[in-house]
Amino acid sequence: MLKHWMEKPLAQYAALAFILGLAVWYWGFVFSFHYKFDWSVLFVENKTYGLNLGLELLKGLSLTVKISLLSAAIALTLGTALGLARLSHFRPLRWVATCYVEFFRNTPLLVQLFFWYFALPKLLPDAGREWLFSLHYEFWVAVCGLAAYTSSFMAEVIRAGLQSIHKGLLEAAYSSGLTYFQVLTRIILPLAFRAIIPPLGSEFLNNMKNSSLAMVVGVADLTWQSQQIESLTFRGFEATTAATVLYLSLSLIISGVLNTVNRRLRVERPARPGWMDLALDRVLLPVNLFLRGLTRPLRRMARRRRQSLTRSALGALWARFLGLARRALVLAGKAVFLGLLAGLAWKIFEGLSAFDWAVVRDNFTTMLIWRFPHGDEHEILWGLGGLSFSLLMAVIAISVSFVMGLVIGLARMAENRVLRIPATAYIELIRGNPLIIVIFWVYFFVPVLLDTFLNVFWSATIALTLFTAAYIAEIVRGGIQNIPRGQFEAAYSTGLTYAQTMRRIILPQALKQMIPAIVGQFIAIFKDTSLAYVIGVLELTFVAQGLNNRLMVHPFEIYSTVALLYFLGCYAMSLFAARLERRLSPERIRLRM
Amino acid sequence: MRSLKTLAIASLLLLAAASVAMAGPAYDRVMKDKTLRAGIMTDSIPGAFYNEKKEWVGFDVDIAEEIAKRLGVKLERVAVNNKTRVAFVQEGRIDISVANMTHKRERDKSIDFSITYFFDGQKVLVKKGAVKDWKDLMGKKVATMQGTTSEINLKAKLKSLGEKNVDQSVISFQKESECFQALQMGRVAGWSTDSTILLGYAAQEPGKWEVIGDFISDEPYGIGLPQDDSALRDAVNFAIQDMWTDGAYMKIYDKWYGPNTPYAFPMSGKIEMWP
Numbered sequence: 001m002l003k004h005w006m007e008k009p010l011a012q013y014a015a016l017a018f019i020l021g022l023a024v025w026y027w028g029f030v031f032s033f034h035y036k037f038d039w040s041v042l043f044v045e046n047k048t049y050g051l052n053l054g055l056e057l058l059k060g061l062s063l064t065v066k067i068s069l070l071s072a073a074i075a076l077t078l079g080t081a082l083g084l085a086r087l088s089h090f091r092p093l094r095w096v097a098t099c100y101v102e103f104f105r106n107t108p109l110l111v112q113l114f115f116w117y118f119a120l121p122k123l124l125p126d127a128g129r130e131w132l133f134s135l136h137y138e139f140w141v142a143v144c145g146l147a148a149y150t151s152s153f154m155a156e157v158i159r160a161g162l163q164s165i166h167k168g169l170l171e172a173a174y175s176s177g178l179t180y181f182q183v184l185t186r187i188i189l190p191l192a193f194r195a196i197i198p199p200l201g202s203e204f205l206n207n208m209k210n211s212s213l214a215m216v217v218g219v220a221d222l223t224w225q226s227q228q229i230e231s232l233t234f235r236g237f238e239a240t241t242a243a244t245v246l247y248l249s250l251s252l253i254i255s256g257v258l259n260t261v262n263r264r265l266r267v268e269r270p271a272r273p274g275w276m277d278l279a280l281d282r283v284l285l286p287v288n289l290f291l292r293g294l295t296r297p298l299r300r301m302a303r304r305r306r307q308s309l310t311r312s313a314l315g316a317l318w319a320r321f322l323g324l325a326r327r328a329l330v331l332a333g334k335a336v337f338l339g340l341l342a343g344l345a346w347k348i349f350e351g352l353s354a355f356d357w358a359v360v361r362d363n364f365t366t367m368l369i370w371r372f373p374h375g376d377e378h379e380i381l382w383g384l385g386g387l388s389f390s391l392l393m394a395v396i397a398i399s400v401s402f403v404m405g406l407v408i409g410l411a412r413m414a415e416n417r418v419l420r421i422p423a424t425a426y427i428e429l430i431r432g433n434p435l436i437i438v439i440f441w442v443y444f445f446v447p448v449l450l451d452t453f454l455n456v457f458w459s460a461t462i463a464l465t466l467f468t469a470a471y472i473a474e475i476v477r478g479g480i481q482n483i484p485r486g487q488f489e490a491a492y493s494t495g496l497t498y499a500q501t502m503r504r505i506i507l508p509q510a511l512k513q514m515i516p517a518i519v520g521q522f523i524a525i526f527k528d529t530s531l532a533y534v535i536g537v538l539e540l541t542f543v544a545q546g547l548n549n550r551l552m553v554h555p556f557e558i559y560s561t562v563a564l565l566y567f568l569g570c571y572a573m574s575l576f577a578a579r580l581e582r583r584l585s586p587e588r589i590r591l592r593m
Numbered sequence: 594m595r596s597l598k599t600l601a602i603a604s605l606l607l608l609a610a611a612s613v614a615m616a617g618p619a620y621d622r623v624m625k626d627k628t629l630r631a632g633i634m635t636d637s638i639p640g641a642f643y644n645e646k647k648e649w650v651g652f653d654v655d656i657a658e659e660i661a662k663r664l665g666v667k668l669e670r671v672a673v674n675n676k677t678r679v680a681f682v683q684e685g686r687i688d689i690s691v692a693n694m695t696h697k698r699e700r701d702k703s704i705d706f707s708i709t710y711f712f713d714g715q716k717v718l719v720k721k722g723a724v725k726d727w728k729d730l731m732g733k734k735v736a737t738m739q740g741t742t743s744e745i746n747l748k749a750k751l752k753s754l755g756e757k758n759v760d761q762s763v764i765s766f767q768k769e770s771e772c773f774q775a776l777q778m779g780r781v782a783g784w785s786t787d788s789t790i791l792l793g794y795a796a797q798e799p800g801k802w803e804v805i806g807d808f809i810s811d812e813p814y815g816i817g818l819p820q821d822d823s824a825l826r827d828a829v830n831f832a833i834q835d836m837w838t839d840g841a842y843m844k845i846y847d848k849w850y851g852p853n854t855p856y857a858f859p860m861s862g863k864i865e866m867w868p
Contacts, residue, residue: 048699049745118774133734133780138764215739216771218764224739227676231740234679234703371647444680453686456672534767536635536672546643549636549770552777552797 012417041235060225068208074147079154104152106570108530116145117217142214150207161196201258212434251432385538390529397464405472430470439463460532475517479510519577620824631657632673632690638793652849657691663832690817706815714808717783718791733782736772739765743786746810796855
């Protein structure tokens with residue numbers, strides 16, 4: 001009877017409204033907060049400081065948008081070049097691109113930003129430093145650091161997209177007489193782009209959210225400004241809420257644009273384009289015109305050359321000369337590249353040999369385990385800290401978020417709105433915000449809602465878990481949606497229930513597909529533990545800062561070691577992921593560009 | 594999709610409807626549990642920091658220990674930073690905050706303060722011989738910490754000297770160590786905050802840095818206390834007064850700021866003795 005009623009949308013909405021009402025009633029009227037809301041801090045000028053803090057917040061928003069757009073553009077250019085370089089025939093180039101991608105993907109953005117901002121200028125001669133500092137250095141460090149980080153992810157997306165094209169398709173194209181250029185523009189790029197756009201879009205979204213870390217190098221972005229309101233007026237609740245709403249709207253705008261692009265890339269286009277499509281057409285018009293203008297002469301040239309199959313003697317000589325010149329140019333380019341590479345390697349070697357390794361040696365155990373086992377019993381795990389703490393946080397977050405993600409992902413796909421709507425809301429809310437904002441929420445406000453106090457370690461771990469669960473839920477959804485519809489139907493028709501179908505038929509297959517993505521998410525958690533430093537968890541980044549603070553003169557040694565430690569952990573995981581990926585999809589072949 | 598967005602916003606508003614709580618009378622809790630939870634900084638030398646043996650030491654740590662001893666309870670140290678120290682007192686996560694905290698009226702709207710237990714003023718740290726006075730810093734960049742009174746004072750001072758674009762010339766970092774690093778690499782010409790903090794950092798590389806200029810503000814340090822808990826406020830105030838009269842205070846002071854320490858800072862005699 002109940003089951004019958006719960007299938008009606010009206011009953012489902014009623015149940016949802018009831019739950020919402022219950023929560024409002026409890027926290028709105030029963031639970032006592034002893035806190036007076038003062039939303040006016042967000043729009044009234046503050047007398048003490050003579051500032052309109054809401055206006056400052058909007059300034060931060062515009063800076064966040066500016067950083068996101070600039071860094072996304074740079075990252076896309078750099079990422080495309082790197083993605084192509086990873087498929088190059090020229091081995092040193094491929095090798096450098098691989099090193100770059102692996103290194104930047106597997107170290108936390110926070111550590112990278114610290115390195116760019118605090119360590120890099122020390123390498124430069126005085127004149128170079130003067131020049132750098134005459135620019136708006138903080139802003140450009142944030143933009144370029146972010147771009148360097150994002151580009152490594154984009155490079156992987158682009159490489160995978162290009163490699164996902166079947167070899168048979170290329171062979172068919174070549175055998176039907178198309179030229180290389182035609183194959184590239186007619187076959188490879190359209191197909192690759194269709195595969196690339198969705199993951200590339202989520203990189204744009206991540207890039208925007210990662211811009212929240214710009215505050216560590218003193219850039220007054222949105223997160224910085226909300227923190228500023230908090231520390232000037234102690235209206236943390238109002239400030240964080242405002243920042244959350246702004247981030248969420250930015251995310252929704254970005255994902256709206258991405259959805260539209262996705263829809264347009266599908267083979268069958270919708271009969272009646274929505275307003276989003278039309279708006280996108282307007283926005284993309286100049287880009288389209290530019291691309292068309294750029295490729296037309298190339299295409300025409302290719303066509304003309306094919307039309308004249310016979311050449312005069314002079315023409316043949318000229319063509320040969322051109323061919324030789326081109327080869328010489330390529331060779332020279334390779335030589336220059338190798339020279340630059342050798343120079344860079346020498347510089348790195350020089351820098352490393354100037355390091356004071358004794359500092360690293362003396363403080364290595366501190367970085368690994370802080371003062372375990374000599375801490376006192378009040379501390380979590382008797383004084384554990386540093387790398388082992390980061391690992392511990394990651395392991396807890398990974399195991400809990402996997403289960404949570406699975407449940408929420410299934411709920412997100414349920415027919416019943418009582419499950420689906422809250423699950424969707426949770427996923428969108430969490431994914432629409434930067435991790436740092438989620439950490440602040442858990443740290444400051446969840447204990448208040450539940451009326452207990454949490455240790456910083458647990459707050460950070462809970463925030464990481466909540467954050468990752470939303471991402472895993474989406475991976476689970478994607479995995480399940482990839483399973484052909486017929487499998488469900490076949491399972492139901494043999495008399496299996498929903499639970500049985502999921503457990504025995506769908507999930508085993510879907511999980512296998514999801515493994516690479518999930519491992520990728522786990523790598524991300526391990527890196528993201530570095531963000532716990534903002535609330536003072538004694539993890540690796542925090543310990544490194546403390547050490548650097550005390551020793552003062554060795555930031556290079558310490559930050560390099562920290563970066564290496566993160567890298568080793570992440571790289572081991574990504575090797576594992578790559579092996580799984582290869583084992584799970586044996587038919588993929590290496591496409592070369 | 595639209596109903597989903599509405600729901601997301603609705604649940605957000607619900608979260609927003611909830612807010613920061615305050616625990617009941619802190620004094621009763623302290624006496625019942627026999628523990629005093631004190632918020633202490635972790636990277637302020639010599640206020641409170643981790644030394645080579647990874648022990649949490651410093652002037653503020655000793656003051657907090659002494660107060661707990663005089664209340665007859667055990668001290669539980671809670672790490673705070675300039676962002677969390679006020680919020681923690683407000684939320685009741687800590688009972689007192691001994692964390693380089695200037696007693697300001699704006700802060701008094703949210704929490705209470707003890708009598709002054711330390712008196713400092715704001716100056717600026719520069720490379721030795723590079724800059725003589727505040728005036729020389731015009732047109733250059735100066736570092737400070739985000740969300741502190743130092744930031745406000747610095748901006749006001751630079752404005753009063755005729756600096757047009759204060760937002761460009763003041764760079765605010767999250768931590769003291771980051772300010773010092775920015776100074777070390779030459780990104781900023783000076784770092785301005787309370788002079789004892791500057792002394793602590795200058796002592797890390799003796800002879801390379803100096804603290805210059807007049808005090809641009811008075812910074813009476815108070816201990817942050819929960820709003821309207823006069824029993825706890827009295828207990829802490831009496832403890833500070835007793836420490837001062839029986840000499841325990843000067844002993845701690847000399848240990849960290851005495852003439853034989855790297856952070857020598859002469860006692861100014863401005864310490865107030867009552868609320």
